[in-house]
Amino acid sequence: xxxxxxxxxxxxxxxxxxxxxxxxxxITWTNNTGVSVDAFTLPTCVSPQTDPAPIAAGDxxxxxTVNHGTNGKYTYSxxxxxxxxxxxxxxxxxx
Numbered sequence: 001x002x003x004x005x006x007x008x009x010x011x012x013x014x015x016x017x018x019x020x021x022x023x024x025x026x027i028t029w030t031n032n033t034g035v036s037v038d039a040f041t042l043p044t045c046v047s048p049q050t051d052p053a054p055i056a057a058g059d060x061x062x063x064x065t066v067n068h069g070t071n072g073k074y075t076y077s078x079x080x081x082x083x084x085x086x087x088x089x090x091x092x093x094x095x
Contacts, residue, residue, distance in 0.1 A: 075092075
């Protein structure tokens with residue numbers, strides 16, 4: 001059965017940093033950095049491949065569906081305008 005999963009984007013990295021999921025699951029990302037996320041690179045295992053950036057502080061992206069036939073680990077990254085944080089990344093593990 002498909003699940004709805006949410007990943008929190010923080011200024012120290014995503015939480016969880018490794019998200020286990022299955023094909024058909026829906027993933028959203030919530031911006032908890034306190035500032036706007038100005039760039040976001042989606043993992044290639046989800047669709048649609050529509051860039052959600054910018055993501056305002058406190059906002060959540062649309063739901064992205066994990067594609068069938070994409071078992072493996074996929075990285076994604078996001079950028080916040082901070083010299084300390086810059087670009088951060090996480091991983092989606094499709095099994």
